[in-house]
Amino acid sequence: MVKSLLNSVNNMxxxxxxxxxxxxxxxxxxxxxxxxxxxxxxxxxxxxxxVSKGLPGFIAYGVLIGEVLCPILIILGVLTRPSALVLAFTMVVAWLLVGIGETGTLDVTGAWAIESIVYFFVAALVIAFLGAGRYSVAPAWK
Structure with a gap:
C-alpha cells in the first residue's frame, strides 16, 4: 500500500x-x-x-546585464544556460563586493548573512545544468 501511494505521488x-x-x-x-x-x-x-576598490566605476553597468537582462532571458527560456552562468558570475561579484566580510556571520534573524547571494548563485548553476526545458519561448536557444 505504501509503495503504491509513493508510486502515485512520484507519477503525479x-x-x-x-x-x-x-x-x-x-x-x-x-x-x-x-x-x-x-x-x-x-x-x-x-x-x-x-571605485573604492580601485576598479573603474563603469563596470557597475554590468549589474544591469546580470540582474535585468539575464533574469528576463531566464524567465523567457532564451539563451538560458549562458544567462544563468552570467547570473552566477554576478553573484560571485556581489559576494566579493558586499558579502565577503559577512561570509561567516548570521544576520539578526539567525539566517546566514549571505544566504540570498548563495541562493541565487546555486539556483543559477542549477538552471545552467538543467536548461530551459520544453516550456520556453525559444526552446532551440536553451
Missing part, C-alpha cells in the same frame, strides 16, 4: 519541464526585483564600491 509530480519552468520563473523573477531597483534608483552605489 514527475514533470521535469514544469519544474524547470517554475525554477526559472522564481529565480528570474526574484532577481529581476533586485535589477529593477538598480535600474530605477541608479547604480551609483555600486559604482562607488567599485
Amino acid at each position: 509530480f514527475s514533470h521535469e519541464d514544469l519544474g524547470r519552468l517554475l525554477l526559472r520563473l522564481v529565480v528570474g523573477g526574484l532577481m529581476l526585483f533586485h535589477g529593477l531597483h538598480k535600474l530605477i534608483g541608479g547604480i551609483d552605489g555600486i559604482a562607488g564600491m567599485l
Whole structure:
C-alpha cells in the first residue's frame, strides 16, 4: 500500500519541464526585483564600491546585464544556460563586493548573512545544468 501511494505521488509530480519552468520563473523573477531597483534608483552605489576598490566605476553597468537582462532571458527560456552562468558570475561579484566580510556571520534573524547571494548563485548553476526545458519561448536557444 505504501509503495503504491509513493508510486502515485512520484507519477503525479514527475514533470521535469514544469519544474524547470517554475525554477526559472522564481529565480528570474526574484532577481529581476533586485535589477529593477538598480535600474530605477541608479547604480551609483555600486559604482562607488567599485571605485573604492580601485576598479573603474563603469563596470557597475554590468549589474544591469546580470540582474535585468539575464533574469528576463531566464524567465523567457532564451539563451538560458549562458544567462544563468552570467547570473552566477554576478553573484560571485556581489559576494566579493558586499558579502565577503559577512561570509561567516548570521544576520539578526539567525539566517546566514549571505544566504540570498548563495541562493541565487546555486539556483543559477542549477538552471545552467538543467536548461530551459520544453516550456520556453525559444526552446532551440536553451
